[in-house]
Amino acid sequence: MSEMAEVATARRSRITPEREAELYAAVLDLLREVGYDALTMDAVAARTRSSKATLYRQWGGKPELVAKAIRHNKPGNIADIDTGSLRGDLHALTSREDDCTMQQNAALMRGLFMAVHGNPDLLQAFKELLIEPEMEEFHRVVQRAVDRGEVQAGRPALDYIVHMFVGAFATRTLIDDQPPTQEFLLKYIDAVVLPALGIPVD
Amino acid sequence: MSEMAEVATARRSRITPEREAELYAAVLDLLREVGYDALTMDAVAARTRSSKATLYRQWGGKPELVAKAIRHNKPGNIADIDTGSLRGDLHALTSREDDCTMQQNAALMRGLFMAVHGNPDLLQAFKELLIEPEMEEFHRVVQRAVDRGEVQAGRPALDYIVHMFVGAFATRTLIDDQPPTQEFLLKYIDAVVLPALGIPVD
Structure with a gap:
């Protein structure tokens, strides 16, 4: 596992799987609505009632959050x-x-x-x-x-x-x-x- | 041959093959310099010392001109x-x-x-x-x-x-x-x- 992925896993373990799934679903909804370029961490925070600080701490940034949301969505x-x-x-x-x-x-x-x-x-x-x-x-x-x-x-x-x-x-x-x-x-x-x-x- | 291609061929026959090659080369140079979105027919006209009206008459528009230039470039x-x-x-x-x-x-x-x-x-x-x-x-x-x-x-x-x-x-x-x-x-x-x-x- 790469360093980036290890850090992300360690960070992610602080939230419940249910909450994580909810967040990823909201990210995918927003992506479908506005596309990647117009998607903001502010919008994700508002939609999921989280703080931007939490999002950055858990995922590192928008690219990582989006990649993880897509992967989570795979059946x-x-x-x-x-x-x-x-x-x-x-x-x-x-x-x-x-x-x-x-x-x-x-x-x-x-x-x-x-x-x-x-x-x-x-x-x-x-x-x-x-x-x-x-x-x-x-x-x-x-x-x-x-x-x-x-x-x-x-x-x-x-x-x-x-x-x-x-x-x-x-x-x-x-x-x-x-x-x-x-x-x-x-x-x-x-x-x-x-x-x-x-x-x-x- | 599609109607679009037939019209383009008929139009193109009005200029010499040498002039055509020169135009395509200029289009590819510009594409490499500024990319598709920033490429303007004005810039092509200026670079090739042609009128914009000629370019539109010969090729129809920017997408057709670019596609033809790429195809012409194939060895x-x-x-x-x-x-x-x-x-x-x-x-x-x-x-x-x-x-x-x-x-x-x-x-x-x-x-x-x-x-x-x-x-x-x-x-x-x-x-x-x-x-x-x-x-x-x-x-x-x-x-x-x-x-x-x-x-x-x-x-x-x-x-x-x-x-x-x-x-x-x-x-x-x-x-x-x-x-x-x-x-x-x-x-x-x-x-x-x-x-x-x-x-x-x-």
Whole structure:
């Protein structure tokens, strides 16, 4: 765990999980209403009836608070999924969110992704508090497939799993101009991700 | 060809190719200097000693002018590449630009990609004047591989070639925080694109 994440965990332990969930939900609501750039710690404090000092003490700043709120919003723990096959695990991962939730989150993520431009501290917080922990869990799912002998250890595509998924989401949203749906993601997993990893799909 | 592109071609034919190249180069210089949002048609007119009326008559507006300038900047014609194998063709495509040019262009594209947020007309011009024509050429390269029997017709990954490449560029630039290089792209093609298309790589 990085120093930043350790400090954040130590700080966060001072509030109850219920209160934490309430705060994150308010942050996401505000993000959807005004976007990242117009979101202020004052507004979060007012909406959640907390003091700004508390928010800064617990999270360090707006980028960290937003990254943590997004991560908290993800349903379940990736590492809990264990269907016995990589295809089953990836399909289960994709089915954690229904299409409506996925589209709301895609809109939110698109806005945040754009806000990264001009907010390098947001990109940093995203990497450290959202992308890296999530990728670590994700790699555990893939590692189990390697351990089962489903994927060959050292298979070159193992280094590019994030790239394949980012490509699916970004291209679908921006170039195809269509929302990511479960149907699309399942097709993409079977067409690209599994064959690249050497798993035949009938 | 779309109506928009036909009109642009008809208009463009009134100026010489040399003058056109000069104009596009000036637009790219300005883009690198000030970014999309701060770029004005006034500045383009001043830099290229043309009238704003001419610019609007020839290109329609800033988004179209920028998309055309980017497309003109791409070296050579994708469809001219024909090495006899898809791996050879994709590697040749990747080697059209040296690492330095690729990094300069990646920085430019990253800025423009961010500018798409809040400029839907830019996204529209990009799709119509840059992405679609380029993808059409690209698909001809892949279609030749299908015609040669190298890739099975109907292979599901054929629908996701753009997604795979966008994933490589976007993830490398934003999440890996590293410039796209030829070495990276060649590895990615061998690890992801070719296996997904069912072409074994030794």
